[in-house]
Amino acid sequence: MFEIVFLGTSASAPSVQRGLTSQVVLRGEHRFLIDAGEGTQRQILKSGLGFKRLDRILITHGHLDHILGLGGLISTFVRWETMDKILIAGGKSALDRIRDLLFGVVLKGKYPPVEITFQDLESGVIFEEDDFTVTAFPVYHRTPDCFGFVFEEFSRRPFLPEKAKALKIPPGAWRGELVNGNPVTLPDGRRIDPEMVLGEMQAGIKLVHVGDAGRTDNLVEFAQGADALVIEATYLETEKDLAEQFGHLTANQAGELAKEAGVGTLLLTHISRRYREDQVLEEARAVFPEVYVARDFDRFQVKRGECVKV
Ligand SMILES: [Zn+2]
Ligand SMILES: [Zn+2]
Structure with missing residues (x-):
């Protein structure tokens, strides 16, 4: 089982109800923070997750609504020394910006007591644990070097x-x-x-996370058969031209992708203040019924063939 906790679900700027983009994926003792929009450290505290073992940070892309929170978060990590090392993985242009933020401002002139490693992402496996992998894949958006992430258990033959x-x-x-x-x-x-005593080979549970994206045709192969797909839905079809102009998706496009890739459950995030939540939900649901619009602090358990809100 994988779990995902949404810490921030707003697009571009926060709203009263929604913080800026961030989420944590959990499996056993493993935790991965994906993106860290402004305000992420307080959202982590509010969610009850705490900072422990939150030492692997995956960045979808370098837009400020996805990285500014790293400033405060890393500043706290470094002062409290809650961990020995921190890994930040992202595309080259995102990492350049993050280095500027951290070493040009937050840690300027200091030698951090915590080892910070930057992992320049390329497509392929990033982490291989005992029974699952985390893989990066390319995503098209308005800025270079954007990545999505697949969390996938190894296939196995179940014990009967x-x-x-x-x-x-x-x-x-x-x-x-x-x-x-x-x-x-x-x-x-x-x-x-x-x-x-073993049954037929079964594919492992698969959770796919896409941040901001401007097209979906190149994502089908990576989202294929996912038990849950997390993806942005910044616009509605009525403003499809804006979506295209800014390299974002409509709720309808996200729904169409989920249908084409045969995913189990679609979790929409990066929600714009210009729409009501039920409008976004309705538009996606018209093409793909198993859909949620995530709210801050929503927690989902992704299991084989199901995704349950807890
Ligand atoms: Zn964004
Ligand atoms: Zn963006």
Whole structure:
């Protein structure tokens, strides 16, 4: 299971209800902060997540509504020394801007007591953990080097407890070995092959995050079959010309992408103050029924074939 907590869901400028873009993806002890618009550190505190282990920051692109919060956040991290090191991963132009913000202003003249590493993103796997990967892919927007992120569990063959029961396999390490694909010999001398207790190969749970985007045709392959797709919906079709001009999407385009890519649930964010939430929802829902317009502090659990708001 992956979880995503929305910390800020507004486009360009904050509103009374919505902070600027930021979200945290969680899996077990792993946490990834995606973007950090102005005000993100307070949103983290308000959400109850706290700063612990929030040491991997992924940046979709370098627009100010996605990065300005890094100034305050890193300043606090450095003063409190809550972690030993911080990794900031983003496209080259985003990282250039972030370095200017951090080393030209926030940390100017100081030697930070926390190790800050910048990872220049290219398409491909960024992190490979025990049972999932995080992959970056290119996104077209109004600025160069924009990236989206796929969080995906490894495919696996599920352990079938009813078969294990029928074979009278006792609880213990044997089950773990079989799940890992290794044959075992039980205390009674019987040899059990993994084939006997494992089901068909299943794709892992997949959560796809796209920040700001100006087109969708190049995103279908990456969003394909995602259990949940997070993407912007800054405009409505009535102002499609503005969406195009500023390299953003309409709710309808986001819905069409979700349909074409066969995703489970669509989570819309980067919501403009010019519309009511229900207008955005309605427009997307007309093409793709399983859709939410995320609000600040919404938390979703992404499981196989379902995405549940908790
Ligand atoms: Zn934006
Ligand atoms: Zn942008």
